[in-house]
Amino acid sequence: MNRSIAPFRYLSLLAGILLFSCNSNPQIQDPIKEEQSPELSMKNPIVKREAKIFRKEVKYSVDSLKSRETIDSLLGNYNDDELKTVLAINRIEKNKIRPNRPLVIPECAAEEFNNYSPFPEDLQELHCIPKTVLINKRVQAFGLYENGELVKWGPVSTGKGSTQTPAGLNYGNYKAKRKVSTVDASWILPYYFNFMNFEGVGVHQYALPGYPASHGCVRLYMDDAKYIFDWASMWELENSDIEYNGTPFMVFGEYDHSANKPWLDLQQNMKANDLTQDELNTIREYVSDYQEDPKNYHNIASKTKDAELADA
Numbered sequence: 270m271n272r273s274i275a276p277f278r279y280l281s282l283l284a285g286i287l288l289f290s291c292n293s294n295p296q297i298q299d300p301i302k303e304e305q306s307p308e309l310s311m312k313n314p315i316v317k318r319e320a321k322i323f324r325k326e327v328k329y330s331v332d333s334l335k336s337r338e339t340i341d342s343l344l345g346n347y348n349d350d351e352l353k354t355v356l357a358i359n360r361i362e363k364n365k366i367r368p369n370r371p372l373v374i375p376e377c378a379a380e381e382f383n384n385y386s387p388f389p390e391d392l393q394e395l396h397c398i399p400k401t402v403l404i405n406k407r408v409q410a411f412g413l414y415e416n417g418e419l420v421k422w423g424p425v426s427t428g429k430g431s432t433q434t435p436a437g438l439n440y441g442n443y444k445a446k447r448k449v450s451t452v453d454a455s456w457i458l459p460y461y462f463n464f465m466n467f468e469g470v471g472v473h474q475y476a477l478p479g480y481p482a483s484h485g486c487v488r489l490y491m492d493d494a495k496y497i498f499d500w501a502s503m504w505e506l507e508n509s510d511i512e513y514n515g516t517p518f519m520v521f522g523e524y525d526h527s528a529n530k531p532w533l534d535l536q537q538n539m540k541a542n543d544l545t546q547d548e549l550n551t552i553r554e555y556v557s558d559y560q561e562d563p564k565n566y567h568n569i570a571s572k573t574k575d576a577e578l579a580d581a
Contacts, residue, residue: 325384328376329358329535336368343374351378358385358532360409360424361479362490370479373532386422387542388412394552398559400516402441402464402472402501403552404487406434407522408531408542409480411472411487413500421496425472426488427481430526434485438555439464441501441515448473452484460494462501464518472497472518481524514564521551 334340344352344363356363359372366372375385383390387408395401396417403412406427413421428434442463450456451469463471472487474494482488489497501516525531534541544552559565 325380327380327384327535327539329373329539330376331371331373331533331536333371334366334368340366340368343372347378350382354378354380354382354385357382357424357490358535359479360426360477360530360532362477365476365478371533373535383419383422386410386412386419388419388422388544390419392417392419392552394549394556398517398556400501402497402516402518404434404472404518404520405522405544405548406436406481406520406524407545407548409524410542411489411493411497413497421493423490423493424477426475426477426479426483427524428483428485429481432484433481434470434483434487434520435465435468436520436522436551438558439518439520440504441518442466442471442504444471444498444503446498458486459491460489460498462494462498464515480530481526487520511564513567514562517555517559517565519552519555521548521555 332343334343344355344366347355352363355372355374355378358375359366387405387410388403392414394417395414398414399416401414403414404410404425404427405412409425409427411423411425412419443466444460444462446460448458448461450458456475458473458475461471461473463469465471468485470485470487472489472494474491475483475486475488477488477490501518504511504515505513531542
């Protein structure tokens with residue numbers, strides 16, 4: 270083997286790795302299989318990145334159950350995990366199901382829960398962000414990502430037509446295991462996590478009726494509210510000023526109140542609730558704004574603060 274070629278191959282490998290680093294204009298790209306010289310592979314093996322499978326094919330049907338008896342009969346066919354899947358797909362709780370209201374039913378409710386997700390398993394736009402909360406109002410669902418990998422999804426109920434949840438890039442602010450609503454003191458909001466401080470908008474547990482129904486907050490199942498409460502980060506304050514942002518909460522999509530519930534469209538197309546190109550473009554815009562804010566980077570913010578003190 271001609272050893273004079275080895276440095277050239279090393280530089281080619283280094284360039285290939287740099288192309289995978291985070292940048293301010295993330296784009297969707299196919300997985301790349303990297304090659305390296307035998308000398309390098311012995312010392313620093315590189316695992317090839319394989320294409321990720323979004324999810325298995327899932328078929329759905331729509332049932333309009335005519336009576337309480339038929340509802341109970343249908344739900345009795347599922348174990349606890351399968352029933353959770355059916356309810357989540359319909360963005361509803363068991364005690365909110367009513368006769369003559371259509372339900373979308375998966376042909377097999379025993380698949381891995383993420384196979385029913387409207388969010389992709391891998392979202393390259395988010396690879397540079399440690400943790401991200403996505404809230405899609407159009408399909409009434411949230412997705413939690415760690416460096417672009419989907420770790421959890423679930424149903425939500427966002428603001429109703431007259432009090433819609435504002436779209437935008439926000440950050441986790443403060444949280445409380447039990448919060449009393451400022452709209453009605455009789456409303457108790459378990460595992461509340463605020464992401465719009467002045468507007469008083471956050472995520473918390475509350476009833477999911479199968480459509481947007483809140484006064485602006487994002488309702489969740491109890492388990493999901495507790496998970497986000499423990500998983501997401503709050504802001505870091507110094508003298509009442511925000512020093513570092515908390516976990517980003519990205520709210521996007523528009524729910525069409527005049528149309529059928531979007532998950533009913535799964536009967537014709539299992540990808541009917543997937544992210545649209547416009548929604549992906551919105552996420553890219555949010556990511557760009559995230560990357561330009563120094564309060565999202567502890568090291569950058571610290572250096573800026575040190576520089577300001579040095580110049581004082």
